[in-house]
Amino acid sequence: xxxxxxxxxxxxxxxxxxxxxxxxxxxxxxxxxxxxxxxxxxxxxxxxxxxxxxxxxxxxxxxxxxxxxxxxxxxxxxxxxxxxxxxxxxxxxxxxxxxxxxxxxxxxxxxxxxxxxxxxxxxxxxxxxxxx
Numbered sequence: 369x370x371x372x373x374x375x376x377x378x379x380x381x382x383x384x385x386x387x388x389x390x391x392x393x394x395x396x397x398x399x400x401x402x403x404x405x406x407x408x409x410x411x412x413x414x415x416x417x418x419x420x421x422x423x424x425x426x427x428x429x430x431x432x433x434x435x436x437x438x439x440x441x442x443x444x445x446x447x448x449x450x451x452x453x454x455x456x457x458x459x460x461x462x463x464x465x466x467x468x469x470x471x472x473x474x475x476x477x478x479x480x481x482x483x484x485x486x487x488x489x490x491x492x493x494x495x496x497x498x499x500x
Contacts, residue, residue: 374496375442378434378458381465381489385431388486393424406478430468433461434490441500458497465490 395401402413405420437457444450469487472479 370496371441371500374493374500375438377489377493377496378438378462381462381493382431382434382438384486384489385427385434385465389424389428389431391424392420392427396420396424426468430461430465433457434465434493437461455497455500459494462490462494462497466494 391401391404396413396417399410399413402416402420407413407416434457437454437460440454441451441458442454444452444454466487469483469490472483472486
């Protein structure tokens with residue numbers, strides 16, 4: 369039962385990071401998107417567009433790692449090398465998401481809400497996968 373709940377939180381964390389990828393790497397040119405990230409004007413949005421594009425791909429790669437890990441975890445039987453590899457990949461990916469949220473908090477108090485949004489699902493998934 370814990371493995372199922374861990375999988376749900378891990379998958380939700382991955383989906384959230386895919387959504388962040390879409391905002392940063394695909395939709396960045398839309399004012400409603402860059403304003404959501406606290407960018408004050410079009411000139412500033414244009415200046416940070418390459419960084420946002422790159423950062424979006426980091427989020428996508430973390431999401432892919434989590435999803436691939438979940439697939440491997442469930443594809444292997446109980447206590448198999450495939451399941452262990454999946455668990456390790458999920459833990460690495462979710463742990464990296466949590467670490468990124470912690471780094472975001474160090475950028476300033478105004479990023480606390482964003483860090484909580486970005487880090488809560490992976491933290492819950494990480495803890496649950498430790499016991500799955």
